[in-house]
Amino acid sequence: MSDRPRIVVLGGGFAGLGAALKLEKADADVVLVDRHDYHTFQPLLYQLATGLLEPNAVGHSIRDLVQDQDNVTVHKTSVTAVDLGAREVRLADMAPVTYDYLVIALGAVVNFFGTEGAAEHAFPMYTLTDAVRLKEHLLERWETADKDPSVIEDGGLNVVVVGGGPTGVESAGAIAELFRGDFAKDYRNVSQEEARVMLVEAGPEVFSMFKPNLRAYTEEALQKRTVEVTTGEAVASVSPTRVTLKNGTEIPAHTLVWGAGLQGNELVQSLGLTLERGNRIGVGPDLTVPDHPEVYAVGDIAAITDARTEHPLPQLGSVALQSGEHAGEDIARRLRGKEPKPFKYRDKGTMATIGRGAAVVQMLGGRTMKGFKAQVAWGTVHLALLPTNEDRAKAIVDWAGAGLTHQRTGRITYESEVNAGR
Numbered sequence: 001m002s003d004r005p006r007i008v009v010l011g012g013g014f015a016g017l018g019a020a021l022k023l024e025k026a027d028a029d030v031v032l033v034d035r036h037d038y039h040t041f042q043p044l045l046y047q048l049a050t051g052l053l054e055p056n057a058v059g060h061s062i063r064d065l066v067q068d069q070d071n072v073t074v075h076k077t078s079v080t081a082v083d084l085g086a087r088e089v090r091l092a093d094m095a096p097v098t099y100d101y102l103v104i105a106l107g108a109v110v111n112f113f114g115t116e117g118a119a120e121h122a123f124p125m126y127t128l129t130d131a132v133r134l135k136e137h138l139l140e141r142w143e144t145a146d147k148d149p150s151v152i153e154d155g156g157l158n159v160v161v162v163g164g165g166p167t168g169v170e171s172a173g174a175i176a177e178l179f180r181g182d183f184a185k186d187y188r189n190v191s192q193e194e195a196r197v198m199l200v201e202a203g204p205e206v207f208s209m210f211k212p213n214l215r216a217y218t219e220e221a222l223q224k225r226t227v228e229v230t231t232g233e234a235v236a237s238v239s240p241t242r243v244t245l246k247n248g249t250e251i252p253a254h255t256l257v258w259g260a261g262l263q264g265n266e267l268v269q270s271l272g273l274t275l276e277r278g279n280r281i282g283v284g285p286d287l288t289v290p291d292h293p294e295v296y297a298v299g300d301i302a303a304i305t306d307a308r309t310e311h312p313l314p315q316l317g318s319v320a321l322q323s324g325e326h327a328g329e330d331i332a333r334r335l336r337g338k339e340p341k342p343f344k345y346r347d348k349g350t351m352a353t354i355g356r357g358a359a360v361v362q363m364l365g366g367r368t369m370k371g372f373k374a375q376v377a378w379g380t381v382h383l384a385l386l387p388t389n390e391d392r393a394k395a396i397v398d399w400a401g402a403g404l405t406h407q408r409t410g411r412i413t414y415e416s417e418v419n420a421g422r
């Protein structure tokens with residue numbers, strides 16, 4: 001056992017990795033824990049779910065990412081509890097680990113807001129396995145419908161997407177493009193009219209965080225892709241073959257994609273801390289937890305207030321990366337006997353994609369962009385979030401390839417076959 005300080009980083013997402021990598025030169029041992037052996041690039045999950053990308057373009061080995069950093073040890077295990085008093089992290093299948101500094105970066109989990117049947121039957125879009133599960137389910141429904149017309153009559157090819165934020169809009173847009181593009185040619189005997197893609201948003205409009213001109217553009221872009229948008233309506237219940245709205249309308253659909261809400265990772269409940277909206281951990285200006293200056297909470301699990309606007313920062317990749325990097329830098333600074341610094345977020349704009357060649361961007365000063373130009377801006381900002389130069393090069397090749405050929409070569413099923421032992 002080394003007698004250097006030990007920094008335990010919980011989570012290998014944008015925030016956790018950001019922290020661990022910034023500790024490269026620290027005279028300390030860094031222990032990085034994640035339940036998966038891969039880092040997930042969530043902004044590309046919808047491309048995986050619709051066959052544009054392969055799983056290894058969205059998930060990257062965590063060990064690979066820190067391979068050259070001598071002071072990091074990675075453990076693939078689940079965090080089961082954190083004892084802030086004893087400064088100890090409990091793990092599912094190994095001995096507890098004590099720490100001098102702790103970085104909590106466990107992200108968020110889907111919030112079904114108690115919707116009946118959603119936990120059992122909805123398809124959330126938050127993890128790599130969620131995306132693969134959705135892709136294989138869509139392919140399975142179309143293959144079954146191809147052989148059995150009664151599945152089509154029962155609404156088996158209809159898809160309801162819940163949530164008019166970025167996750168819902170980009171999922172609905174991508175699914176509609178998959179259906180009207182490749183599936184129209186793959187399954188020539190199936191009428192496209194019988195495969196509706198519906199987007200349901202409880203609020204009065206989709207993309208409420210964007211300016212009116214971008215909202216109008218989004219509506220038009222969705223319409224062009226044949227996505228039917230319903231606003232001011234919420235989903236009341238979900239069964240394997242039906243979605244029921246709060247107004248009583250029953251929609252025949254065998255697929256409900258949930259892109260409507262998140263809450264802090266379930267572990268936050270056991271910390272004994274006062275939680276903010278969405279079960280997130282409230283943090284001070286330096287991102288430490290109240291009364292625990294040795295504990296940082298960063299990324300989606302934290303409620304971080306923007307020092308400039310005094311508003312809470314959104315749950316975004318760039319917020320997660322920058323806050324994680326801040327924690328890593330701050331701990332390294334404190335280990336050198338220096339004072340902690342407050343976190344300052346560098347806003348690169350709010351942006352989202354709707355489909356091929358269709359995106360919206362709203363810059364800090366109020367400038368807006370839409371269409372292809374906005375998609376290029378989205379690509380540039382998101383390339384910077386990818387963990388390695390090799391990943392960036394691969395993403396450029398994948399995106400350019402998909403843009404030129406429009407081919408979704410990932411539309412094959414094998415996970416379910418592996419699971420079934422076939």
Ligand SMILES: Cc1cc2nc3c(=O)[nH]c(=O)nc-3n(C[C@H](O)[C@H](O)[C@H](O)COP(=O)(O)OP(=O)(O)OC[C@H]3O[C@@H](n4cnc5c(N)ncnc54)[C@H](O)[C@@H]3O)c2cc1C
Pocket residue numbers: 010011012013014015016033034035036038039040041042043044045046077078079080105106107108125126127166167265267298299300301315316317318320321351352
């Ligand atoms: C579909 C989708 C699209 C998005 N699109 C965009 C976008 O276009 N632009 C953008 O900026 N942001 C986007 N986001 C948001 C962005 O991806 C998140 O804000 C970001 O991933 C949060 O990073 P994080 O490190 O806080 O959490 P995460 O990335 O969720 O990482 C948390 C890590 O903790 C691990 N973990 C969780 N619980 C445990 C446990 N108990 N034990 C061990 N390990 C655990 C997980 O395996 C995971 O690796 C999108 C999110 C989604 C879901």
